[in-house]
Amino acid sequence: MIQGLSRRARALAGLWGLERASLVAPRVDMLSRGFLSKRRRMYPFHAYPRDRFLSDWEVELRFPAINPAFVKELLGNKLAFHLFLRDFGLDGHSCGLVGLLADGAFVPTEGAADLGEALQRSRRLFLKPVSGGGGRRCRVVEDVGELPGEGLWLLEREGVPHPYASSIFPGALNTLRVLVLKDARGAFLAGAAHRFGASREVPVDNFSRGGVACGVDPERGVLGRGVTEPGLYARDVHDRHPVTGKRLEGVRVPFWEDLKELTVELTEAVPGLRYAGWDIFVSPEGPKVIEGNGDVANPNNLLQPHRPLLTCPRTVAFFRDHHVLSEGRAEALIRNLGAA
Template sequence: MNQVRKLLRTERRTGSSFDLPARRRLWRFHAFDPAADPTPLTDGGIELEHRTGSETMRPTEEPIDWLDDALSDGDRLVLKWFSGGGGNNVHFLERVDGEYRFDGELTSESDLVETLAGLENYLVCEFIEQADYADELFPDTANTLRVLTMYDERAGEAFIPIAIHRIGTGDSVPVDNFSNGGLSAEIDPETGALSAGAEYPHDGVVDWHESHPETGARIEGTAIPGWEQTRDRLLEIAETLSHVPYVGWDLVVTDDGEFQIIEANSYPGVASLQVHRPLLADGRTRRFYRDHGVI
């Protein structure tokens, strides 16, 4: 029994109602064995894995030494702070013709060493190349999808109350975040077609853009290639991870029906979502928030 407790995390499911008698409550088990080999959870463009140990960097190794070995010419890395939001504290590092560029600016190795020394609690990950349609919308940022999932205990399934496509602008570079000046277009849940892009109402008025104000690329009506496969695969992931019932997923679409997850937010902001419509207007969404003590 002790071994079972080590290997399994239990999650209480309440079947058709949160207030079912204890004898009728259902339980769901999730594998949780840190000593096991990594287990892929999705083939939707990226594998969700749990790894143990360090495979990349020794505790005594200097960051610049690791970069010299890991960053090939023409490669880019993204450095993102563990905390915070809104696209703040995100940096981009690339190597071009044997020289480093930090946030697009040429930097000497000694200056880079000093810069890296001032960074603490940062996640370093590969730069993801977005699909052509997203690059055409605005090429100077990764234009990401924010898909909100909720796990419906009554139905025993995950659902998507709303999803948006964020699109960068000159004001938001190097990120696409709504609060930094990026645009937010709602995604049709069935077709993957985009609405017009909303601009953050800094002056209290929402401006809408049928086409990108800088590139001229059409936003309204543009369809995400392979949206149905992306949507269904993400719902499958959300159901596999149903012990985390509320997630704001950030995705980069890389090809038709293919994507990579760059972030999963446990407390996603709603400004970029509710600029399109109030979440509480939907009964299922309202019930989720009520059942979890949010409202």
């Protein structure tokens, strides 16, 4: 009982923290239904019944318990994830690990004698901490003098985005977040969103740091409208990129079927994994995985501005089985979806 109260208290504190960080005035009509106030401006409530949307309260309260701790640790450690890809024969689907930087000392993984040779081979490398998320402290480096002298870092080959993405915003990798769930029948794609950078966040495209997020039609791989955090731009919903003016809605993502197959394969390969938010980018040769997230803080930001998550009986059943949805709410949704 005490543990349950503690979990609810943490979830309520987390939800209220997100609400306070928003640039939108609190709205009782949203908060009373478990949604952050800003969702009123972001979600297409006019096009779908409200009960089809997973609420922020349901996510904050139950999502953290879906995956076991050891899975979160594996996916949260970027070095361990690279080793996992290598051992399962999937490293060809990543940018490639060039080496580690431990308190300024270079430890190569691809045969380069030193940092100078590694940079000469790749010209530009992508630096990121072994742990942590949100794109913080990640950057492109071109010179040995730009590298930190403390901490544990990964050095990867710089990813090259497909022209469709770089034409929309040329200053970032422009990644996709793909939510894959795994039930007794196997892994399946539950939703996807495409992120694009904005000028003040080069080379990072994170939505929480000013990026643009578009929903992606899971069947056709076609972008929907773009959404930004309310208050960052003159509008919150965008047919075109708010910085470059390039068209967003209706753009087709290349290699979409390959991308879906890759994220399902990755999810199936990780023992104990029940869901993952895979960060993917599309290169000129096909999809590449950046990392997996087994402890997604709040998937609603990216996925539900385009369409609600609870439009598929299989997805509803997954969230029911992991106690994100109550039995009664799940049964009513499955019944309504079957009648639709």
